[in-house]
Amino acid sequence: MSDSEILLGEFRRTIDDRYRLSIPPELADQLHKEGSELVLAKERPGCLGLYNSTPWQGQLDEAVDWVADKVDAGKLGGQVDDLLTLGRLLSTRHCEVQLAGRGRLVIPEGFREFLGVAPGDPVFVVGAAISVEIWNPPAWVSYLEDRMPEFRSLLTQLSE
Amino acid sequence: MSDSEILLGEFRRTIDDRYRLSIPPELADQLHKEGSELVLAKERPGCLGLYNSTPWQGQLDEAVDWVADKVDAGKLGGQVDDLLTLGRLLSTRHCEVQLAGRGRLVIPEGFREFLGVAPGDPVFVVGAAISVEIWNPPAWVSYLEDRMPEFRSLLTQLSE
DNA sequence: ACTGTTTTGGGTATGTTTCCCACAAAAGAG
DNA sequence: CTCTTTTGTGGGAAACATACCCAAAACAGT
Numbered sequence: 001m002s003d004s005e006i007l008l009g010e011f012r013r014t015i016d017d018r019y020r021l022s023i024p025p026e027l028a029d030q031l032h033k034e035g036s037e038l039v040l041a042k043e044r045p046g047c048l049g050l051y052n053s054t055p056w057q058g059q060l061d062e063a064v065d066w067v068a069d070k071v072d073a074g075k076l077g078g079q080v081d082d083l084l085t086l087g088r089l090l091s092t093r094h095c096e097v098q099l100a101g102r103g104r105l106v107i108p109e110g111f112r113e114f115l116g117v118a119p120g121d122p123v124f125v126v127g128a129a130i131s132v133e134i135w136n137p138p139a140w141v142s143y144l145e146d147r148m149p150e151f152r153s154l155l156t157q158l159s160e
Numbered sequence: 161m162s163d164s165e166i167l168l169g170e171f172r173r174t175i176d177d178r179y180r181l182s183i184p185p186e187l188a189d190q191l192h193k194e195g196s197e198l199v200l201a202k203e204r205p206g207c208l209g210l211y212n213s214t215p216w217q218g219q220l221d222e223a224v225d226w227v228a229d230k231v232d233a234g235k236l237g238g239q240v241d242d243l244l245t246l247g248r249l250l251s252t253r254h255c256e257v258q259l260a261g262r263g264r265l266v267i268p269e270g271f272r273e274f275l276g277v278a279p280g281d282p283v284f285v286v287g288a289a290i291s292v293e294i295w296n297p298p299a300w301v302s303y304l305e306d307r308m309p310e311f312r313s314l315l316t317q318l319s320e
Numbered sequence: 321a322c323t324g325t326t327t328t329g330g331g332t333a334t335g336t337t338t339c340c341c342a343c344a345a346a347a348g349a350g
Numbered sequence: 351c352t353c354t355t356t357t358g359t360g361g362g363a364a365a366c367a368t369a370c371c372c373a374a375a376a377c378a379g380t
Contacts, residue, residue, distance in 0.1 A: 006220065006224060006247065007247065008247065008250055008251045008254070009251055009255070010251045010252045010255075010270060012269065012270075013368085013369095014368085014369070016369075016370085017370085017371090018326090018327070018328085020328090022367095022368070022369080025367095049244075100328065100329075101328075101329050101330070102329080102330080102368095104328095104329095106327085106328090126248055126251045126252065127247060127248075127251045128244045128247035128248050128251070129224065129243050129244060129246060129247025129250075130240075130243060130244070130247065131244065131247075133248070143248075144249075144252060147245060147248075147249065148249060148253075150245070150249075151246075151249045151253065154242060154245060154246050154249070155219065155220075155223060155246065157242075158222075158223035158224075158226055158227060158242060158243070158246055159219055159222045159223045159226070173358080174358090174359080176359065176360070176361095177360080177361090178336090178337080178338095178360095178361095180359090182357080182358055182359075184357090184358095185356085185357075260337095260338070260339080261338085261339065261340070261341095262357085262358080262359090263357095264358095264359095266337075266338085269336095
């Protein structure tokens with residue numbers, strides 16, 4: 001059960017001249033199987049994350065409600081700046097998308113620059129357990145060099 | 161039958177034009193008999209490991225279940241980031257494979273560069289007790305020079 | 321409404337993979 | 351020593367997937 005719900009795999013794809021990119025079927029099926037909408041998020045420069053919107057929406061609503069309650073209650077204290085920042089990030093960070101025909105994702109304006117790709121460029125599509133990520137190749141390589149040494153300790157840490 | 165419990169042996173093979181390599185029957189039989197699927201892993205530059213997937217799957221399920229419980233309990237905290245990281249590393253380090261006809265393994269894209277082989281190059285196929293490893297010859301030689309002196313102490317340490 | 325521009329969908333080519341089968345070398349039996 | 355069987359490597363052809371390209375559709379401005 002749970003084993004087949006983990007999104008895994010690394011694939012090389014190229015960005016269309018119209019900023020479209022085909023998601024590998026094994027990942028797309030799993031993301032889309034619930035029939036729900038998808039959410040594209042700016043994870044970090046050079047990396048976009050593609051989530052199933054239902055779990056995502058739940059967490060997000062929770063966070064927003066929590067902040068809204070605080071605002072209503074008037075107990076923001078000195079956290080106004082933080083609130084403003086959070087609002088800005090919430091506004092720009094994600095966007096609802098859907099896979100077009102042939103399992104193709106159109107990368108929206110604003111996300112293109114963040115991903116740092118031009119039409120015709122290659123990217124890596126990577127399964128990240130609960131999401132599918134699109135990586136700019138240099139960012140991916142550099143990330144791996146950085147984090148790969150942690151692998152074994154992470155696995156054992158999360159296993160016990 | 162203690163002879164069939166652990167994978168042992170050193171064999172010289174060559175990678176053909178299509179990045180195929182034949183696994184010696186005595187190793188292939190043992191790997192394939194217990195479970196269905198196999199997992200190929202990037203062990204270290206110049207070395208790939210071939211595992212029976214069931215142990216891996218178990219360990220991974222454990223990790224994911226652990227995090228899933230925390231998520232359900234509402235205390236995700238920084239654990240989501242850890243899960244994402246683990247997923248990414250798993251995606252690039254491991255890959256499900258199966259032996260093609262004649263017990264041959266096709267080395268997938270991405271693993272070729274890591275192994276550092278070109279079509280026609282020789283490799284060593286080595287039994288590593290619980291896995292079968294594919295070594296780039298220079299890496300193998302250098303590894304042996306490095307670790308062979310430990311042999312006797314390792315043996316006594318592990319047998320008592 | 322018309323026209324120029326952008327987006328969406330899908331046919332098709334090209335390169336890759338997969339499934340076989342053939343041959344050759346090596347190992348084992350008589 | 352020779353014949354038989356097993357094993358390793360090569361290659362052809364079919365199947366598949368990806369990405370390029372063009373046509374239809376949607377949109378917007380005039």
